[in-house]
Amino acid sequence: MAASADEHFVTTVDNVMEPTCWGCGLHLILPSYTPTFKCGWCGAITSQNIWKQESKYSCWRRLRDRCFVCVLLVFMLFVICGGVWAVYPVIFSISYFYGGFHLTIAIVLSISTLSTFSLAAFCCAGTPPSIMWGRYPLVGSGDLENYTFCHYCSKPKSPRSHHCRTCGICILDMDHHCPFIGNCVGAANHRHFITFLISTVVSTIYVAIMSINVGLQIWPPLSLSSHIRLHGSSTDTALTIMREIILALLNSAELLSTRGLLLIYLFVACISVNVGLSVLLWQQLCFIYKGDTYLSHLASQGSEQDGVKDCQNLFRFFGCSYSVSRSRKNAKYKELFEGSIGLFMLRKSLIMQSQDLP
Secondary structure (H helix, E strand, O other): OOOOOOOOOOOOOOOEEOOEOOOOOOEOOEEOOOOEEEOOOOOOEEEOOOOOOOOOOHHHHHHHHHHHHHHHHHHHHHHHHHHHHHHHHHHHHHOHHHHHHHHHHHHHHHHHHHHHHHHHHHOOOOOOOOOOOOOOOOOOOOOOOOOEEEOOOOEEEOOOEEEEOOOOEEEEOOOEEEOOOOEEEOOOOHHHHHHHHHHHHHHHHHHHHHHHHHHHHHOOOOOOOOOOOOOOOHHHHHHHHHHHHHHHHHHHHOOOOHHHHHHHHHHHHHHHHHHHHHHHHHHHHHHHHOOOOHHHHHHOOOOOOOOOOOHHHHHHHOOOOHHHHHHHHHHHHHHHHHHHHHHHHHHHHHHHHHHHOO
């Protein structure tokens, strides 16, 4: 039986509580089992019964990061100083112009690597913008849309921010926390971090090439066996020759000087570092191309929401506005070209119509 229009239905809710929005201070009556609610005025999201404390291992993680930074600095200085000591006396003995040219390249790469590392490691990764909160008259409608409250920092956290437990602060557009730079990678130093990776990859390739070049010049002569039998299958012959060359290299390595041993170490170390950093650089560039970060990629796994994949994300990340202006000019030229074609076709049709007239 349908209810009449004058009837009123009253619903009772047990254990009713009155949570307060942290953003504007307004009250809302909700059942006790409601875990979160979004304020209809300011848009802030409030979670119930969440009290967080800093991890007791955060101090150990900060000490670990400082140790990693010191080790990385010592390694970079060792590669720079050891490479200069091992490589450039041999290069300058060939030609002063050749040695001065390569020394200039080494100075530029060293300054670039050390400066970008310092900017990525010792600059703030980016803090969220300060915003008014806590009182209704100060907070406008929708000013805190999708903001949450960070119980570690005791202040608002924007949707693009993430709290780093190692650094102890919220980071804007946080990508990840890198222990080797002892800092987070965020909005303020992400570009410096990518530049540091590019500079390090180029520098390790250069050091590896120079180590091979100088090593071949100072390597002792090989003493190959003169009674290698070349009969039999081609595979056996190739294996025999390779084994003899390896043995000759090992025997001649005993006669290497300290400079030669250091060149071998620099080559192996630079190749190992280059492989690891190249993979990291490629991963970072892929995330930037997708308009994503590492943390947001982890949060979006399993969902079908993909960002816009475009090279404009890369240009925008590196601050290149030329591509945007160029695309606008291309669009303008395209419109002019299409307009001129339209006028040409209209003129042609008018001429044909005039010729058909008696």
